[in-house]
Amino acid sequence: MPIGTDVTRVLADERTGSAPSDRPEPVPSGTRTAAWVLAGASVAVLAVLIAGPPVLRDPLGLAGSLTGMAAVGYGTFRVAIPADRAPWRLMCVAAVLFLAGLVTRAVVPGAAVSPPTTAALVPDAFVVPGYLVTASAFAGLLNRRRANRDDPAWVDAVLVGVASMFLAWTFLVEPSLDQTGLPVIRLANSFFPVIDVVLIVLVAQLALAGGVRAPALWLLILGAVSLFTGDFLYAVRDGGLAGVPLAYINALFTSAYLLFGAATLHPSMRTLTEPQPIVVQPLSKARTVLIGLVLLIPAIVMSVGPAGGLLGTVVRTVLCALLVLAVLFRVVRSNNSRVRAEDAIRRRATHDALTDLPNRELLTDTVAAWGDRAVAEGHEISLLFLDLDRFKLVNDHWGHGVGDELLCAVAGRLSAHVRGHDLVCRIGGDEFVVALAGPSNEVLAEAAAGRVLDLFARPFPLSVGDVVVSASIGVASAASSTEALELIRDADTAMYQAKATGRNRYARFDTEMRDEVRDRTTLEQALRGALERGELYATYQPIIDLKTGELDGFETLMRWQHPTLGAVSPLRFIPIAEETGLIVGAGAWLLREAAAQLAIWRAAGPPRLHISVNVSVRQLRDRQLVGIVRDVLAETGLPPEALWLEITESGVMEDLETALATLDALRALGVTLAVDDFGTGYSSLSYLNRLPVGIVKLDRSFVSDVGAHGANESIVRAVLAMARALDLRVVAEGVETAVQRDWLRDQGCDLVQGWLYGKPLPASDIAIG
Template sequence: MTPVLASARTDAERSAPAAAQGSSLRRSRSVAWRLVVAAVLVPAVLPMVPAPLQALLSVTAVLSGVASIWYAARTATPEGQVPLRHLYLAGLLIVAGMVLRTVLVGDDRSPPTTVSLPLDGVVIAGYLLAAYAAARILLQRRADPEDPAWIDAVLVGATFACMAWTFVVAPAIERTGQPAVQFANAFFPIVDVVLLALVAQLGLAGGHRAPSFWTALLGTASLFAGDLLYLIGDGALAGVPADLVLSLHTAALLLLGAAALHPSRRMLVTPQQRLVRKISKRRMLAIMLTLLIPVVVATLQPPQGSLDKNVRGVLVLVLVTVVLFRVAWSSNSRARAEDSIRRRATHDALTDLPNRGLLQDTITTWGDQATAGQQEISLLFIDLDRFKMINDHWGHQVGDELLCAVATRLSSHVRSSDLVCRIGGDEFVIALSSPSHSILAESVAGRVLDLFGRPFALSVGDVVVSASIGVAKASGGSEAVELIRDADTAMYQAKESGRNTWALFDTSLRDRLHDRITLEQALRGALRRGELYATYQPIIDLASGELDGFETLMRWEHPELGAIPPLRFIPVAEETGMIVEAGAWLLREAAGRLAQWRAERGPEAHPLHMSVNVSVRQLRDRKLVAVVRDVLASTGLPPSALWLEITESGVMEDIDTALSTLNALHDLGVVLAIDDFGTGYSSLSYLNRLPVGIVKLDRSFVSDVGRQGANEQIVRAVLAMTSALDLRVVAEGVETEAQRDWLREQGCDLAQGWLFGKPQRAEDTRMVSAKTGPE
């Protein structure tokens, strides 16, 4: 089979389930509408056919409705299967009871007998099961536990029960003298009222009213009408044709089957987001009318006898109870809503921990107490190390899992009087109050670090993350904002100290923070103002002694602050992201300068290369490959003339992202170099995975070679290892002829350092060699 045919077959196999599902939904929709049409036509036809054929047609129709419910239960989503199965069993019981009553008792209801009571019990069980199924559907659909619609539905049901008793059941008992039979018959319309109230709640609760809702409402109404007419006829209150009752029952089961089968049934079990909390004028009017009906009924139709009076009393008591419950529910719901609003204002939505606002209020309260009681307030500002990598690697959902797990672990390991807060993305604060001059905060900081030593069990497996903690203290009188700021400053000191540690705030940290902010503000716009410039340091081929290329280094000259060392401003540029723009500028500047020098030297001279440092932030920037491609295209340089230097630590922070970018750069043809080799992870397995061609040996290993220094054996091992991997080596920091000669003897390929020239501006750069040194 050809790859094209195999691919086409795979696509067809993938699309097959989706196509089958779409076909099934269309078929269900078509059958559901046919059942609706049948619910209209069959009742119209029943009175026109003979009695035996009436029974056969009715049984066939109702069984079709029940079968539709069974099929819907089989194909429904998991949340809809259980209530539909109950509805299916309810349909079987109702049909079985009706058929048995027709066969064993007959349609003649004058006079009614007690023979039908056991058969009515079968139907009653079906009705109760149907009510349970409707209640299950409503529980799944309800958008919020505070939804009051079900209480209003109960009010409607109680009012209908009162009407049914007064005008139907009580007169029927009086006419027939058979309370047991009439009570049993009255059960059907009363349960129908309950069903109507439950279905009506779908409308009262809001949300999308799909075709399944309307067909279920019409089916329940038809069932209620049929049962009510049956009760009227059985109670000898009026003449009711038997075929009319049969038609209504048939239509009811057909409509309920259509409601269960139509694809929109999913909306009946899907939680709705619309929630009615404020009672509208129309809804208030409906509730008032519902409450007035029993009063009007009692006025127009006074109770007859003790049974009638007692039943009416019970029904009125139910109505009053429901009204009182509705008032209490509304009041409690409003109070709960206000509590929820207050909690949302003072607590974090994700972790449910107190937020920054509540932390500031608590510090202010504690501050007043601390001044009077010699108490000390301490804050532990906790920041998760490299949390962004968690989000980038596994997604924000896993990141949220980790934040919740951290919140739970911190909360379970502090005193009840302490406060654990989340005040930012991955920033937590523990607030403590203790006697002055205690070391409680330092002790808690150490324990928190130990807590992070254990992995967090997340959906993706066990995840280990460290934390950096800043500790700040105050003896009262300090502003909450200042104390939080001081703890935040100490946390940054912990970050700079290597992470996974804690640092105690002192005033010198505040001065350092001020200097850093000043430096950051000055750095913004430095490139635009022309304060950044490039310097070039020569790289020599030790074997031939000829100039092989240059490393370009970024420098900053501020008009007021003067020359800013790279070790000061590069980390700031890296952290703020300004290094991405500045690094792209340096790359273009250096490549353009190299193209100019190569043109000036002519084609017969040794072709020079240019080495440019690439930061961690640049490696993570997806535009880096495009920038390099554009630089090569605009300068006309061959890709092999451009070397890009990366650090071991920068690669290892996110090896997967780094490998993706490095492989793309390698595909362009540029040469990749590992800078400061030996000072980072120095993993040979990782080095073998990286598409690098150059290893730059850090100056700390070169400084004592050539005079039997301790690092000579290490350098020899590195040279042997790189030779085996077919990598070239550049020795950094070569400052003496003895170092140069020793490295040449050991087979080192290239070298750079002050022996050959310092980093200088382009106009001050001279062509040098290993033999003559700077010209």
């Protein structure tokens, strides 16, 4: 969606839509229970197949295997998220291959005898690919969880795998080759445990990859352990190394299938394909002992049990060499990982996580380093302190994701348009700093600020369309060694001056600004607690009906009398109260004070009087405002229409949708809403028609020259005509002469207020009746 030339205008005209839900399909009910039933069944089947009646072994083993395989299929296509089903589909393929191996072993003559014959190659043609596909499935799960490339877990897995191969060769393969003339079959059967070790290692890495330790993960691990144990015992039995009952082996295989099915059914299986935060642990004592045993055991075996022939010697030597190389690789990789980790930590400490720009700390260090050379080289250090105008509206309207997009786009554009030795930093929120160093030249920094402003004239292409925002820039320079924090503070001060004078511009710092900041800070500290100390008080200015000349009501105005500062102008303290949020409490107090005073006046004088109270931008955004107004009306017994609430154009337009929701709720209470200072802001008929207001207050700047053929008379006539068309009443502010009064009366203005009728006074100085 293309966006216009100003974010505020766009946000005023467009309502936020709701995005379609990206939530995955819900997990079918009962799968969690079914998973634990299968897990329990794996234990029960294991016990029955080992110690139960022989007549139950074959049917129970077949039923358990088929149940586990069916659960894998159901979980893959009903529980797994569609986009993450690839590894689980491989599990289904492996289950089909294992099933084919079971069937062929049962129906092909001689396929299940021990020692094996060539007929055993038929089921192995399905079982061996089944193991490989299972390993691929586990590797796919691990890849989706995105294990850290620096995680040494996979190197440790290689160590365990090579050591397992060494032991399998020494105790399973070599003895088997000595006892039979079918080395190919013996070799395949003896290496099944090694393949199982690889499966266990892959599953273990899923746990080492960090994140959620899900029940499905532990079920997978238990299934892999059961499969490994069964294959190991089968190899021992097949090699004639020990008499292991076949029932034990089949029981372990059946238990493994049931555990794999339980893992696939459990809802937590979805977490096994979700990216997880990486936690690379330091080398623990347990892992150190494991690595030591991996190296020590082969060495002991080589010493006490030398190989029987050339083939055995070669195989053992190669495997031992692989172990040594793996350990060496682990040491080198761990050292490199440590260096990279230290570099990453240092970068995180000096760079912004979102934009990867230098942060405040690196800016401070850089400015300090430049300052040491500034005097010697005759250079000047300049900072351009940027703050995006109305950035909050972007976050409020499109969300923080789009806000982050905008920040990254701003960072990229700034970085692409500065000199190579300049520094672009993000020091927090929507604040950026461009640091410059060069020959002392006041024009240089201001020219750079102008160029930066030009960069914001072009829209930023974001996922929601082209967005145009402006920036306010503060410029501060130092021609000699200076404190970095002081220079940043000065640039920040100048930036606020740029915002105060209209935004989308730059301002250069001078010492007067520092004095203003100091005075403002003093004023802010004094304002805190002023309400509690009773320093704030209300004044009332009369509003007159032009047709009758009678008193119609009062506008309530807040005043502040400080014991040492004296009478503080509202032009000074109201903006501070607004910025700090103190206006919310002070505004609520003023509302109650004014309503209570009006109740007293209506009881003693004309019952039709109204009271008008200003509502600030902060109050409009405060969810408690409607409740406060409702309570005030109930406490004072005032009719709702006697309470006028004045809002400013600019305050409404900063967040039109939020303001409309509050205004509609207030209008539903029956109070009268007025637009204050009309004509100084947007003054748009389209937006005015959307506001539930009944009063328009014409700003004093348009009234000052009416009646004397002033330039604003045509504007006032247009406003009055528009108000009549919308059935709104008009109050003219700042009426100070009879000429202004008479002209406004002739033009059909409804109400007036100004010093012609009286200045704002405390209630004690006003006589009613």
